[in-house]
Amino acid sequence: MSDHSQQEIELQAAAFRRLQQHLMQDRTDVQNIDMMNLAGFCRNCLSRWYQEAAAERGIEIGKTEARELFYGMTMEDWKANYQNESTDTQQEAFAVAFKENVGGK
Template sequence: MPTQTEIELQAAAFRRLQQHLMQDRTDVQNIDMMNLTGFCRNCLSRWYQEAANERGIEMGKQEARELFYGMTMDEWKANYQTDAKPEKQEAFKVAFEENVGKR
């Protein structure tokens, strides 16, 4: 069982990852993250939602995304998301199926 210090360090690392993705590297597209790593900002928000739900905290997909992104998905898309080329979209279908679809 992790110690309280270990839990706090893990939480701090998560908050720093979130800051990095949401403030420092808004230029990195979710589709590129998913294609390269098998996860993206949406996955992180979903994992946050799942952790809340497992602890009896009701949280929906949109609420989790807004908490993680610090704004609505519509705002994020308008401010930071760019159009993806067809080859990226095809690669995304594969990456999504391999990493999210088999859940």
């Protein structure tokens, strides 16, 4: 691997870690459902992408483990500390966003 390729990987990894910190420490007020409804992805998607990247490299990581690695805690702890109840309007928008961005893939 060239120095340029290694440097690019390191920069991408650093950017990912900063995104993770931003979502997990700086902006815990932003709800996953709102992220999905506005951007088409959420923290759970990021943890799933991590799991998929591992699988592509022959590394088995389960859904629960991938989420705990990304969140830095169990989903139960995250929900208890940061997740609010969603409204009917949010749930309706989520059904559409999930179908468009996750369900058909």
